[in-house]
Each structure stands twice: as structure tokens, then as C-alpha cells.
Amino acid sequence: MSMSLNGNRNLMEMEYAVRGPIPQKAAKLKEQGREIIFCNIGNPQSLGQLPMSFPRQVLSLIENPTFIRREKELARLSSVSPALPHLDLIESEVIEYAENIISKIGSGTGAYTESRGAKFIREAVAKFIDRRDGPGAPPSDPDSIFLTDGAGQGAQHIIQLLISSPDDAIMIPIPQYPLYSAAIKKFGGTQIGYYPDEENDWALSRTELESAWQNAGKNGKKIKALVVINPGNPTGAVLDEKSINEIIDFAMEKEIAVIADEVYQENIYDGAAPFISFAKALGNRELPLFSLHSVSKGFLGECGHRGAYLELRNPPSLADSSLSFMEVLTKMASVNLCSNTVGQILVYIMTTPPPSGTRTAEIHDSERKGILSDLSKKALMIRDTFTKMDNVKCFGRTGAMYLFPSLNKLPRGTNDFDYCMALLEETGLCTVNGGGFGQKEGTQHLRIAFLPPFEKLQEVLPKWVDFHKRYLGDRKPAS
């Protein structure tokens, strides 16, 4: 018997370019022995960024608390015995930090936590948000925070709950991170694109938002929420206060929620505008706001551990339901039992730095600065390379982990997908074409994550310049 059945059409049609055909081709080339530089995804530790010391020491002690006893014994021995000169002992503040987590998490990393995540970690997140945003915004509520397996899980929960019919629509920026288009498709809703102004450093205008709104209305679509990614993915653009308020005003007037993807909030470089959270800009205004943050980006770069949080402010009420928005979300979280405990602990570590004034804090801070400064230098290095390529332009201040240059005047009959495929085959550099994120019709782009080690960039960037010259010059139109 070879069975055939009808599958869920939304899932079959859903696309996710970040792990689409170009990265799949790259994986095949790698299997064949080619050296590939994977710049298709913001996965810093796969490109040589070292894990930070403090978080890993803490995780290690929590997974195996017998090491704590051992560490204390070693400290005692080394104080009485000169036979142990070369042992790097774990600082006592790290041990205390780990012991504090162990005492609060109760049953260790091996037990399910509450569905929403361990309460002490949600409390730490709320404190972090309050510190970050200062006294302007109302305090963050630990009971409005959900810990999730990566920020994508929180985004998907919200989008699924908001979509109650195929005509329910979510506004997303174009270009966007394809998690959003995929989730809208997956849950059977409609995506409505709005277009930040590329040549104006991807700034937003009210006119543009209104035009997307009109467009939806004409097609009988009901917009439920607007997604904004700040700093931007794939553009790297950092929104200024004016753009943020434009979005808030628009959403309040139209009575729609805002989903603010703020996972790159620490990734702002070269003196670009400071990060302003949507929660802070919103202040006391009662707009439903869902904000996402994660341990995968920033300076931690702990992608594999899948730690993230979702914060709700002013959740809407649900028509015809005795349950609140929070209660339904909690039920959704409970079907998955809980997010993974190690990811949860990393969220705690991200939001609760080591005690200041200690040697650990000093090292942690210096590692943090080193990582962010490396990212900044690498971004500049790639941006600078673009100036050596004809018809390549890169707008926007530098944020997130990506550059999103436009590729103009590609040979007739080719597009950015062909370009990225050829770039991969000729140089080993794996990027994602602009089409994978959505782009204004008639434009061509690519997204590159600025994460590879300097020496790899030094090696590959000149090859890219050569490739580009050949691609623009030599290619004959395909038709």
C-alpha cells in the first residue's frame, strides 16, 4: 500500500526562505567537501562567536550541582595547599548566583515548570524591562510574561490566537522576517504588507500604513494586528521615536494590536539612535502590545538553547468568551507543558547580570563589549565592500545582525535568487535573496548576516567583489 492523502494546504504552501533552497543547496555543497560560510541565518556561535563565560559556568553548575561542592572543596584546598597553582577556580559570586537559581527553581532543570515559565524568572524579566525603560512606562507585570522556546513560539501563539477566520489579517513590514509570513499562512490568515521607505533609511510614514489599511479593507480583510521588527530583520534599520509613535498612533486609531519583535534590542552599532522599546514609547496608553525578546541574539548569541520571552500589555478581551486573552494563552502554553528549563535560565541570566563590582561582572562586561564591537566592525567591513560593487546600495543605520543591500541592474532574465545561488556556488558564501523576505516589486536584494570571523571575511569579500563584476558584466540575458 502506498497511501496518499490530503494534507493541510496552508502548511504545504508556507515558505521559510531562511532555511529554503539556497541554504539547502549550501548544505549539499558542504557535504561534498566545499567550504561554506553560512551567512543565511543569525547563528553567531556556528560562525565562531564563543559562548560567554559567565552564563555557561552557571549552566554547568546548575546541571550538575556536585560541581558546586567540588568547587568549594577546591577553593579550600588551594588556600591551604600550594600544590594547586594552575586551577582556574570559579569565582564565588558565580557559585552564589547558581545556588540562588537552584534554590528558586526548586526541582532543578529536570522538572516541568509552570506552563508560563518559572515565576522567579518572569519576575527577573519584569525587573529587567523596568530598568531598561525607566520610570516613563507603567511597571511590567511578571504575570503578563510568558517564557517560550525561542521568540518564534511566542509570535506564533499570538498570531494563532488572533486569527479566527481566513479574512483576518496581520500587517507585516516588507521586507520582513519570514517567521511572520509563515505563521500567518500556517494559521490560515491573510498577510497585508506595508512598505518602509528604503531610500529614507527604511523610515515609516503614516501614508504608507494608511495605504496598506485601505488595501486590506478593499479586499474584505479585517486587520487584527501589526507586526514591527525593531531593530529590523532583514534590514538592520533602527526605528526612531517618530516612527515608533507613528505606528502606535495608527494602531490606536484603528484599534489593532502591535506585535513588537525586539529581539535585536542590544544589536545597535556605530552610534545609531538608541533603542526605544514600544512599551516605553507607549507609556500609559492602552494599546494591546505583544513584545518579544530572546537569548539567541544580542551579545549572548545562545540560539541553540531556545530561550525567549513574550510580554503582554493591555491584552484585548475576547468576544463571546468567558476566558481572558491571558487565560487562553496560558492554556496554549500548557499543552506544551512548559518551555525548556535551560532556555528559561538563560533568560534569567540575560535579564540578571552578575553582581556589579565583582571580577565576574568585569569579565562579563568586557566579553560583551568585545562581541558587540566585533559585530560592528564586521558590519562596517561588509558595508565598505558594497561601495566597491556597481549598483549595490545599502540603506539604514546598522542594527540587528544583517545588511540588506539592494542589487540593481542585474542582468536581464536573472533575479536576486539567481544571484545568491551563483554567489554561493562561486564563493561559498551563503546568503538569502530579498525575495525570501518580500520586497517592493521590481527591486532585488540579498540579506547577509555579518557574523563570520574576520579572516573569513577578508578572504571571501574580495572574491565577492570579483564575482559581482563578472555577474553584472558577463552574463547574457537568459531569454
Added chain:
Amino acid sequence: MSMSLNGNRNLMEMEYAVRGPIPQKAAKLKEQGREIIFCNIGNPQSLGQLPMSFPRQVLSLIENPTFIRREKELARLSSVSPALPHLDLIESEVIEYAENIISKIGSGTGAYTESRGAKFIREAVAKFIDRRDGPGAPPSDPDSIFLTDGAGQGAQHIIQLLISSPDDAIMIPIPQYPLYSAAIKKFGGTQIGYYPDEENDWALSRTELESAWQNAGKNGKKIKALVVINPGNPTGAVLDEKSINEIIDFAMEKEIAVIADEVYQENIYDGAAPFISFAKALGNRELPLFSLHSVSKGFLGECGHRGAYLELRNPPSLADSSLSFMEVLTKMASVNLCSNTVGQILVYIMTTPPPSGTRTAEIHDSERKGILSDLSKKALMIRDTFTKMDNVKCFGRTGAMYLFPSLNKLPRGTNDFDYCMALLEETGLCTVNGGGFGQKEGTQHLRIAFLPPFEKLQEVLPKWVDFHKRYLGDRKPAS
């Protein structure tokens, strides 16, 4: 502005009793200072089961590889210096085991893996399945294995992909683990219950399966798959070969897939029939089979780490799609990027025991036996208590982590929900009523996880016997 909107009706209606009203009430009582024994969920480490030593040592070394250098240095020092007599050194085979994982995972725990999970771990899973099932079944294929954040994620992916319209139905046993009813609801399909025969130790009959099938047909429903949980949750029943073949024959004749939840495959006690996997029983027959397993149960009990796998055999083809079933599943996995790496590594550890003949293997084995024998004794202790209660009967051989006794002749006007609520309030014992899992109309049950420490059971079981007597004797009919 206080916004109100239409939410996704399926999510609002979805139920999940394992974290439903009774456990929520228990959490409130606990906050008020009451001692609560949480037997509502299979969460062994929250009830005092210690994590096994070997897996945690490995995780600890992988999270912080500087400990590996230190461990080697300590071993060297302790061989030359008598100053270090009391240090429990990590055995060299554990260090080698961890080093092997580090070398294979490449970028450590901090990087995203392939969407389906790291290949070397999927290979280890395939080898484990082949060892478990012996030469009867075709070999397991690492490319047909997906690593997931808990087994529930794999089950949800399959159910979502199988449901293409509200008339698409999935057969589930009644009683069932409410993940299945919740997932079917969540993705807008129809559940069709089939009823194992309680008084015949929950055995299955072809007649019963046929009657569920007829029932679906009459209502215009198209059955796509049948869920079976073996060992059973909530019943603890262990299926014999005859029942398994009955299901396979039925599914082949009807051309539907089988979803085999086998997460309790190590949890079989007191000489009950051996575990027979659906893959083994299936052999070379070409039935679509989806099998689930997890690190949360068995003897590891590592619930919080959310590690699990899904194995596909003979996946169906998808009508009107150029994509294979595997390709769509891979795309679904890719939207979540990957499951958490620590959970993945625990799947590796579960499927790759420490090298035999070593001291580590000896300790690991003795810990494993201790955990399983404790579980068995606790199950017997609770079963024995039921014999002291009037009108309580517990059928089925003892498997999984649960007992599911029937409560007969409850006072008129009360049901098992009332009983469990009262039991909680009077004794602090948190169970889940049979209605939360579904049960034959007119019957009443409860599910209890047999996980609390002996001394807690010794304390609470006599209280339960007293409570039961009062509940059956004293209560007046409510109406």
C-alpha cells in the same frame, strides 16, 4: 481604549485537564501554605526523583568545556599529589563521551542545529531503535527522525499536517492523554473515540475499532489516523501483541496512519508483557507509522529539558503537492529553527548508554534499576490501597506512571471532578478526574501519577482511605 476582538474559537474551546481547574486550585492552595502532593502530572523530578548522574555530568561538561580541561588537570594532580584525596573525579569514560559529543555537534549547544536536529543524534536514535526492535523490522533511517521540544511537539506537527478540513478526523482511545484531543481541537479537526475494554484490562477489539469507524462515516467524517498510547496514559495498560496487530490490520485495511505514542516504553513493571514497538510489529508492511519517544519519562525523567523524537515509517504521499510528507514536516520544523540543543543531547544520551564494562555504566545501570523498582513499588502500594476502598477498581497491568481506578457508586449528584476536588482539599493530594481524559459515559475515574516519595505516600494514603469512606458514606445527594 479597551479593545475586544474575535479570537480563534478552537483555541478558546480547547481543554487540557492535566493543567486544568484541579491543578490550578492545588497551586492556589500551595500559595496559601498548604502542603500539596502533585500527582496530576508525570513530573518525577518535581516529586523528589533525583536526576541520574551520568547524563548530568555529560551536560555539565558540554555546557562549559573548560571543566574538561580542569578535570584532566585534577586527575593528573591527584595522581602525583596526595593533597587531593577527597575529590570525586569524573570518570575518564564520561569525559571521552562528552568530548565525542562536542566534536560531533561542532558549534556546541549555543548554535542552531539542522531543523530536524543534529544528524549524529538522529543516527544514534536510529541505532537505538534497531537495537530495541531486533532484526525483524526494516532498519530505522536517521533521515526519517525529527528531534523535537518534547513529544507533544511532534504529535502536534503530525496532527496539524493530517487535518485539511473540519471533517478530517483522528481516532483516539478513550480515555486518552488530553494532548491529543487538544491538538485535534487546536487544528480544527474532529476526534473520534474508540473504547478499549476496561474490565478486560483495557484490551482492544476489532469490533470496537469498527464501531468507531462506522460512527465517523455516518457523521460524514473522514478518518486520517488512529492514535494509540502504549503503555497507556492514563490507564497504564500495556498492549499485547494481539492488540497491536489488531490495530495494524485495521489501519491497513482502512488506509489510515497510526500515531504510536510510545513515551512510556521503559515504564513496564511487575512482569507485565514486554514492550513491543509498533515498528517491530509492523515489520515490512507499508503502513504509515509515526512513533514518539521522549527523555521526560522512562527512568531519566528529564521533563524540563524537553527532549524527544518522532520517527516516520512509510510516510504517505500528499495529494496535489509537489512536496513529500517529509519535506513539509521539515519546513514546519524549520520555522521553529530547531529544538533545544540540550534536549537533543539528552536524546543522544538516552539512546547511547555509557560504554559497557565501565564503572560509569555500572552506576548508571544501578541508578536505572533503582528508579524503576521504586516506581514499581509505589504503584503496588497505591493499588493495594484501592483494595481498602469500597467500589474502587483498578484494571490493567501496570505501565507508564499512572493508575486509573474507576470510582463506582459516587453519591448521587456528584461526579469524579467533585471527588478529586474534595480529595485535594481534604488531603492535599492533587489528581485529575477521569472526565479530563474522556471516559465511557456513566463511568467515573481518576488518574494518579505514582511518583511521590514513599514517606509521603505512607502519610497520605491512609488519609485517602478515610476520605473515601466519608465521601461515599456521608455525602447527601446534591439534588
